[in-house]
Amino acid sequence: MTLRDGAPVRLAVSTVIFALRPDHAGHPVLWTPLVRRTREPQRGLWALPGGWLPPNEALEAAAARTLRSTTGLAPNYLEQLYTFGEVDRSPDERVVSVVYWALVQSDEAAQATVGPNVRWVPADTMPELAFDHNRIVEYALWRLRTKVEYAELAHAFLGATFTLAELREVYEIVLQRRLDPANFRRTMLASGRLLETGERASGAPHRPPKIYRYETTTAAAQTREPFMRERPAS
Amino acid sequence: MTLRDGAPVRLAVSTVIFALRPDHAGHPVLWTPLVRRTREPQRGLWALPGGWLPPNEALEAAAARTLRSTTGLAPNYLEQLYTFGEVDRSPDERVVSVVYWALVQSDEAAQATVGPNVRWVPADTMPELAFDHNRIVEYALWRLRTKVEYAELAHAFLGATFTLAELREVYEIVLQRRLDPANFRRTMLASGRLLETGERASGAPHRPPKIYRYETTTAAAQTREPFMRERPAS
């Protein structure tokens, strides 16, 4: 590639967004929203939502804004994934992309914005994307699957309240294997981060399950990285 | 802070470099090289080695070059740590820093470059650094300590060959606790990544220990992040 002399390095922020939605057969799987590129280079190809970093906006704020304008949703979980900076990622220009990954709530995601230039696709059957975005999505998927053990991730797909079966289903979809209901229950309860709401979900032809809420108040953020102050969201 | 209109975001690459060197009492601990800032802002303060990203250089290459010019050494381990991008990290300008962390070999580090503007300090007694670099070092230390379990990290501090006692000492320094020699031996050997060289180290008033070499050839990079090729795992 050739660079104009004195051309600066440009800095972009992109976000890999995950939500659980039913596939064609009705089984929930991971989905990701993409946006169509409306200008060169790679015009017409699908790409991760993102844009140039504005001079007055923090990285994470830019990722959250991107996410909101693409999906209409607020992230339940937002974390920096990696910064991609090979010289030839984009033709003509040198672009460094700080990439975030986010989880959004499934039921809300079902009614998320769509349009001719926004499209949700199953995360494991991505079409050909612009630039190196296929590689980025694969890496984000890997991080999601290895990190879901750290528990609060699964909760980010759900609403404020949920049953243990719903929580287990999230784990099963992300990890792509079945989990023993009995052992899952004990492991989750032993973590001490689930609070009973006192309610039960009725209507199904079986014993009504207890409804839980996630522990948010106390010193729950133990497995998270320190970073001395706050964090994005949990 | 005020930003000039149209002022671009500037992109820097910095590196937190770790090596094991003896402290004043002769016990090896983690050390980090710092460089003195020779221009504004924050002139005179110590800071992480780094610089602006050249338009034709990949991020990791820039980190490796920085490391070489600061220490005269080549990294045994080099990995992206995090990208820091708050709006007010630097006065006057908007600077986003892609930070790498590196491990260099201890015996070589002992004879590393020094000068009036380069200084090694113990990693847990950092002086006040420029910008947000103290926070960055703390985060790098945390990553080192949590990730050393993934094994090849400890090896990066040592030379090509080493005894199990030397390897264990690295772990003990990084983790800041004693490890049971018997259990450490079994765990390491069970990992399958240590190869006997057939040699032994003699000279000490006790049974001469076997000398090992680290497995580099085969599919050893299993715990490393995938980056598209092979398997997620772990």
Add this chain to the structure above:
DNA sequence: GCAAAAGTGTTATCGCTACACCCATGC
């Protein structure tokens, strides 16, 4: 009653920790 999922109990197994003990060397 029946089906289905919630929820409980029990056992086997694996991995890790603690610690006792033997081995080979320099002096």
Add this chain to the structure above:
DNA sequence: GCATGGGTGTAGCGATAACACTTTTGC
């Protein structure tokens, strides 16, 4: 021999996996 760390054996403990079993609902 003695001291010192290299190296081996093994019992206990805690976490997890597997799976049998009981409970409570809708129909």
